[in-house]
Amino acid sequence: xPPLAAILIILSxxxxxxxxxxxxxxxxxxxxxxxxxxxxxxxxxxxxxxxxISYDQIPGHIRNALIATEDIRFFEHKGNDxxxxxxxxxxxxxFRDRSSGGGSTITQQLAKNMYGRRKKGLxxxxxxKLREMRLARRIERTYRxxxxxxxxxxxxxxxxxxxxxxxxxxxxFGKSTxxxxxxxxxxxxxxxxxxxxxxPRLHPxxxxxxxxxxxxxxxxxxxxxxxxxxSISSLPLVLNYKKSGPxxxxxxxxxxxxxxxxSILSDIESRTGRQWDPENDGLVIKTTLNLALQGYxxxxxxxxxxxxxxxxxxxxxxxxxRKYLDQTVKRELERLDLNSKADGLIVQEIxxxxxxxxxxVSVADSLRKxxxxxxxxxxxxxxxxxxxxAWVGGIDFKxxxxxxxxxxxxxxxxxxxxxxxxxxxxxxxxxxxxDNDSVILSDFKDWSPENYDHTYxxxxxxxxxxxxxxxxxxxxxxIELGFEKTDSMWRRMGFSFELDNTPSLAxxxxxxxxxxxxxxxxxxxxxxxxxxx
Numbered sequence: 099x100p101p102l103a104a105i106l107i108i109l110s111x112x113x114x115x116x117x118x119x120x121x122x123x124x125x126x127x128x129x130x131x132x133x134x135x136x137x138x139x140x141x142x143x144x145x146x147x148x149x150x151i152s153y154d155q156i157p158g159h160i161r162n163a164l165i166a167t168e169d170i171r172f173f174e175h176k177g178n179d180x181x182x183x184x185x186x187x188x189x190x191x192x193f194r195d196r197s198s199g200g201g202s203t204i205t206q207q208l209a210k211n212m213y214g215r216r217k218k219g220l221x222x223x224x225x226x227k228l229r230e231m232r233l234a235r236r237i238e239r240t241y242r243x244x245x246x247x248x249x250x251x252x253x254x255x256x257x258x259x260x261x262x263x264x265x266x267x268x269x270x271f272g273k274s275t276x277x278x279x280x281x282x283x284x285x286x287x288x289x290x291x292x293x294x295x296x297x298p299r300l301h302p303x304x305x306x307x308x309x310x311x312x313x314x315x316x317x318x319x320x321x322x323x324x325x326x327x328x329s330i331s332s333l334p335l336v337l338n339y340k341k342s343g344p345x346x347x348x349x350x351x352x353x354x355x356x357x358x359x360x361s362i363l364s365d366i367e368s369r370t371g372r373q374w375d376p377e378n379d380g381l382v383i384k385t386t387l388n389l390a391l392q393g394y395x396x397x398x399x400x401x402x403x404x405x406x407x408x409x410x411x412x413x414x415x416x417x418x419x420r421k422y423l424d425q426t427v428k429r430e431l432e433r434l435d436l437n438s439k440a441d442g443l444i445v446q447e448i449x450x451x452x453x454x455x456x457x458x459v460s461v462a463d464s465l466r467k468x469x470x471x472x473x474x475x476x477x478x479x480x481x482x483x484x485x486x487x488a489w490v491g492g493i494d495f496k497x498x499x500x501x502x503x504x505x506x507x508x509x510x511x512x513x514x515x516x517x518x519x520x521x522x523x524x525x526x527x528x529x530x531x532x533d534n535d536s537v538i539l540s541d542f543k544d545w546s547p548e549n550y551d552h553t554y555x556x557x558x559x560x561x562x563x564x565x566x567x568x569x570x571x572x573x574x575x576x577i578e579l580g581f582e583k584t585d586s587m588w589r590r591m592g593f594s595f596e597l598d599n600t601p602s603l604a605x606x607x608x609x610x611x612x613x614x615x616x617x618x619x620x621x622x623x624x625x626x627x628x629x630x631x
Contacts, residue, residue: 115233116213121240124212126150126252128380129265132355134348134389135487139268141352143376143383148261149268150380151275153248159280160263161247162321163287167312169204170319173243177205177234202230204250209233211253256286257293258341270298272338280322281330284312299339306335348392350491350501355385386485388478395476395488403493404451407472414470427465436461449497475502475612477631481620484629503612506595511567512615513606515622518564518572520587521579528561532571532578539601547573547605569605576604591618592628 116124129144142149165172171179202210209230237246256266263286267275271282278286288308289296298305310331316322322330346352356376363374374381413419431437440462448457448467459467471493478488491501521530536554538546547569548554554570563571576584581599588597588608595609610618613631620629 115229115236118236118240121237124249126262127378130376130379130381130383132352132383132385134385134387134392135485136389137384138389140348140385140387140389140392141346141355143356143381145377146261147259147265147269148252149264150252150262151248151264153244155274155276156248156251156263157276157278157283159316159321160251160275160278160283160287163280163284163312163316164204164247164251164290166315166319166321167287168207168290172204172247175203175205177203177236177238178231179203202227203234205234205237205246206230208246208250208253209237211250211255254290255293256289257297268340270337270339272340280326281309281313281333284316284330285309285335288312298335298337302335309335347389347396348387348489349495350503351385351387351392351486351489353491353501354486354489355383359383386480386487387489388487391478391488392490395478395490399474399476399490399493400451403472403474407451410470410472423466423469426469427462430465430469431462447497449494451493454494454497471498473498473502473505475505477503477612477616479616479620479629479631481623481629484617484620484631486631506609506611508606509608509610509615510606512610513603513608514564514567514572516588516591516593516618517576517579517584517604518560519591519622520583521560521575523587524579524583526560528559530560531557532560532563533574534558534568534570537570537573542601545601547601573601573604576601590628591621593618 126148127144127146128150129142129147131139131149132141132143134140169179171181206227210226213233241249251263253261254263255261256269258269260266260269264275266286266289267273267278267282270286271278285298285305285308288305288311289298291308295301296305296308313322313327313331317324317327359376359381363376367373376383414423431440441460443458443460444464445456445458446464447454448459449471473492474490475492476488476490477486479486489503491503492498522528534549534554534556536546538544549569550567558566558568558571560575562568563575581597581603584603585597585599593608593610593614597603597608600607617629617631621627
């Protein structure tokens, strides 16, 4: 019967409510901020993208827009607004006008944001509404009105996994809440009615229309004059959209930061017992990265690599490059047991310097693209302190997440300073002369070192051979110095790859990653001290 149903609904809404102490100890999941050495934001770690701010950081026009749009009697009621509820019921039930909203006060909405809604039980929407009304009264007895406004603006969702006005301000306008203009504030407050439908990136026309409704509401209740409304309403919708995650200034670096942070927090926990969660506890993580240098490094990639990629692509368009590439793709398909799927289409995001695109490509063409894409890594380290100032681990973190700074590659001529350093430490002088005569090693399949300019004959000083990166004199030095002394210097400089005692070692067949090289090379400029980046 209706009376029994009403009793059951009321009883089901009378479960546990947070008490005053629980409410006072309520804590939002807050994103941790990663800052550069200039205190500029370079990234966030979060489960919910949220940055809490104080009441003083919220401009008056945001508070006015919120109250005018969502709850004009906010400072008068004690959590529930009976007049508003009756108005909504009359409009919705009698006049079938669903545009009148849900009639919830800001405090009721805060209750929902803080503790969510039940999805089970008898008429869950109704019981949740009743529960939120009870909880709203308790919140009003616990917090001051200014604190409720602040809590609300820090908890409300703006879609895209963005929570709170500060994160939304950075996401859509690239600035702090304190710097928002009236029209920008009205746009964000307008999103609260339906954060996807009024998303200014996805639906700019809807967002613009809703923004102007918010401005009209502010005028209706005396927060703006008619001339201001007319002037601001005529302004276009201008975004400065900055999505977190892949696409930031230092995506590869953030992976290292997270790993280093994990070690630091583990040490803190072992010493103090205190646990910290980077995705929820709102840590501020200051790093050594110099954002200006990082920008120069990233720009050098964009300036140089597209031209080099074009040159490489051209090499593979004609014979013999195309034939070699086809053979390589065939071998890879066989190795991966994908021959039967070679012509089958897959949908993937394809990297391009002019802009990534989603496309359907065959498995074979996907392999061709992967095999012919130029990669690069760059790290800049202070050779005295070991502070990492720039870290670009690849061409595009989203499609190429493997960090090239950690990729082990043959060193080639990068190995030569290790060999020459060993010679200098053995007492050889810079003017010590090295043979540049052609050598053929019958024991090694007639292998022969060659200079890049294919010249030979005469002698080169130690200094001259290194300055000119000469291969034959370097081989002569390796034979004179011996493997043991070379290997000893290699290990002392912090390299982890095991060297093979072969003649080609002098030409740089040893392997290392850029991080190890940056550490080892720092010793050349800081008086011989090995640093850890």
